[in-house]
Amino acid sequence: MLTAPNQLKRELRLFLLTVFFLLIIGTVFVYSASSVFALEKCGSADFFLKKHLLGIVLGFGALMIARFMPLIVIKELSPLFFLLSLGLTALTLFESLSPQIHGSHRWLSLYGHTFQPSELLKMSFLLFTARFLSRRPTSALSIKALIPYVTLFSLGILILLKQPDFGMSVTFVLTLFIIFYLLQIHTRLLFVGAALAVPIGILLIYMKSYRWRRVVTFFNPWNDRQGAGFQLIQSLIAIGSGSWFGVGISHSKQKFFYLPMQHTDFIFAIIAEETGFLGSLLIIFLFVAFLYYGMRLATKMKDQFSAIFTLGFVVMTTLQATINIAVTTGLLPTKGIGLPFISYGNSSLICSMAMVGVVMNCVCSERKNRYS
Numbered sequence: 001m002l003t004a005p006n007q008l009k010r011e012l013r014l015f016l017l018t019v020f021f022l023l024i025i026g027t028v029f030v031y032s033a034s035s036v037f038a039l040e041k042c043g044s045a046d047f048f049l050k051k052h053l054l055g056i057v058l059g060f061g062a063l064m065i066a067r068f069m070p071l072i073v074i075k076e077l078s079p080l081f082f083l084l085s086l087g088l089t090a091l092t093l094f095e096s097l098s099p100q101i102h103g104s105h106r107w108l109s110l111y112g113h114t115f116q117p118s119e120l121l122k123m124s125f126l127l128f129t130a131r132f133l134s135r136r137p138t139s140a141l142s143i144k145a146l147i148p149y150v151t152l153f154s155l156g157i158l159i160l161l162k163q164p165d166f167g168m169s170v171t172f173v174l175t176l177f178i179i180f181y182l183l184q185i186h187t188r189l190l191f192v193g194a195a196l197a198v199p200i201g202i203l204l205i206y207m208k209s210y211r212w213r214r215v216v217t218f219f220n221p222w223n224d225r226q227g228a229g230f231q232l233i234q235s236l237i238a239i240g241s242g243s244w245f246g247v248g249i250s251h252s253k254q255k256f257f258y259l260p261m262q263h264t265d266f267i268f269a270i271i272a273e274e275t276g277f278l279g280s281l282l283i284i285f286l287f288v289a290f291l292y293y294g295m296r297l298a299t300k301m302k303d304q305f306s307a308i309f310t311l312g313f314v315v316m317t318t319l320q321a322t323i324n325i326a327v328t329t330g331l332l333p334t335k336g337i338g339l340p341f342i343s344y345g346n347s348s349l350i351c352s353m354a355m356v357g358v359v360m361n362c363v364c365s366e367r368k369n370r371y372s
Contacts, residue, residue, distance in 0.1 A: 008300055012363045015293040018286050019341060019356055025271070025283065026342035026349075027052060032250045033270040034263035034344060048263055048344055055346030059353030066357030071365045074358065075305055078127035082152070085124040088117035089159050102336065103210070106163045116347035118168055121156060123351045125172065126312040127358070128152075129179065134304035138183045146186075166204065166211060167323065167335035173197060175316040182311065218333040234259040235266050235328050238273040239280075246276035263344045265336055268328040283342070284325070291318045297363060306362030313355045 027049070034048035042048075066074070091108055092098040098105040099114065107114040132149050133141070153176065160169040177197075180190055205211040213228050221229030221236075238254040241247060252273045255262045262270050272280045294314030301307040317340045324339045326332040338345050340352055 008297065008363050008367055011293050011296050011300070012360065015290065015297060015359070016356070018290045018293065022286055022290070022341035023056060025286075026267075026339075027056070028249065029267055029271050029274075029342065030263050030344045032252065032274060033255050033267050035250070036255050036257070037262065040257075051346065052344055052349075055349045056353075058346070059350040062350050062354035063357035063360075066354045067360045067364075069361070071306075071361050074127065074361070075131050078124065078131045082121075082124040082128035085117060085120040086152070086156055086159070089121045089156070092117065092163055093159065104163050104165060104336070106165055116345070118160060118163075118165060119347040119351040121160075122168070122172075122316065123355055125153070125156065126175075126309055126316065126355070129176070129312060130305045130309035133179075133183065133185070133308050138185050141185055143186070143189070161204070164208070165336070167337045170201070170335075171316060171319055171323065171337065174319055175312060178315050178319075179308065179312050183308070214333040218330070221330070231260050231266070232330055232334060235269040236330055238269040239329060242273040242276040242280070244276045244278060246272075246274045246279055249274050264338055265324065265343065266328055267343050268325055268339055271342075272328075283339075287318060287321045290314065294359075297359065301362065301366050303362070303366055303369070306366060310359050310362060313359060317352065 030052045031046060031049040035045040038047035038049075039045040088108065092105045095105060097108055099107060099109050101107060101114075106118060107116050129149075136145070153172075157169050157172060160166075160172070177190060177194065181187065205215060217224060217228040217232065221232040223229065225233055234254055238252065238259055241253070247253070252262075252270050254273055255270055259266055259269060268280070268283065271283060275282075291314055294310060298307045298310040298314065301310065320337055320340050323332060323335060324337050324343070327335050327337070338348055340348065
């Protein structure tokens with residue numbers, strides 16, 4: 001029978017293996033999905049592939065830094081990191097610094113390069129949450145002690161809503177609810193909070209006509225097939241065209257300017273078209289494996305910071321994947337959320353790989369402490 005440290009090592013390897021396969025699949029389909037668009041708009045079919053590969057290289061660098069930085073330093077610097085990323089995200093509210101892309105100001109532009117600071121905020125939020133909750137027994141957390149944390153968290157949500165990034169805001173809130181529920185922190189108050197969050201969410205949707213239009217379109221996209229329902233219809237056509245085994249990698253028809261955002265938010269539809277139901281099932285299986293092994297790592301860690309961060313990272317990533325796939329298949333209204341490790345988007349890719357590095361750091365520190 002494997003000892004506890006060796007069990008951690010084995011499960012970390014399996015966890016990393018799922019990430020590796022997701023990255024390989026992402027590389028293949030970023031090229032396949034973007035090649036036609038890149039050739040037409042950028043003059044080179046591998047334009048986005050090259051940028052994606054650069055993102056993987058930079059992400060690996062971020063992973064190594066997060067892996068070998070002393071864990072105590074990561075813990076102590078997490079509040080400062082959270083405040084800095086919160087400030088950077090707030091800078092997107094200044095239109096002179098943030099280009100408008102797809103109707104939102106979510107990116108900062110520096111020297112011709114753009115990045116999405118909310119991805120840094122996602123990482124720092126999980127680190128800050130892990131540090132805050134690990135500094136005292138969760139059973140001893142009072143409502144008064146939570147007020148500063150909830151205030152900063154709410155400020156981050158307000159900034160995201162102002163960009164606007166409703167999808168990321170929902171992901172943050174759901175992740176926090178799940179973390180608090182699994183740690184059994186004021187469970188009764190969580191249900192009260194959920195009861196308040198639902199009508200607030202509905203009100204936020206109703207207040208913005210484009211959000212309300214997405215909900216109406218979700219129920220009947222064919223009512224406006226050339227307008228609001230176009231993207232979802234094209235996505236469903238792509239998925240349906242794939243049948244069981246797909247039309248073959250690189251043989252998608254929907255990527256020929258039928259399906260918008262084919263290499264970012266709707267890349268799953270291209271994967272389904274080219275690899276069919278079986279390929280789609282493989283993607284879902286990999287994210288289930290990611291959740292399973294990540295949760296096993298979290299539950300086996302004795303260090304509270306490590307356990308809570310790993311739990312939060314796994315929950316948030318799986319939530320994003322679930323929302324993305326549900327949107328692509330018409331099970332949820334359209335939201336601007338990419339498929340983790342697969343969709344094109346270097347800000348998300350680099351930060352996700354950095355968080356994998358933190359998980360590796362947590363596991364290695366745990367094993368070291370148990371052997372010593």
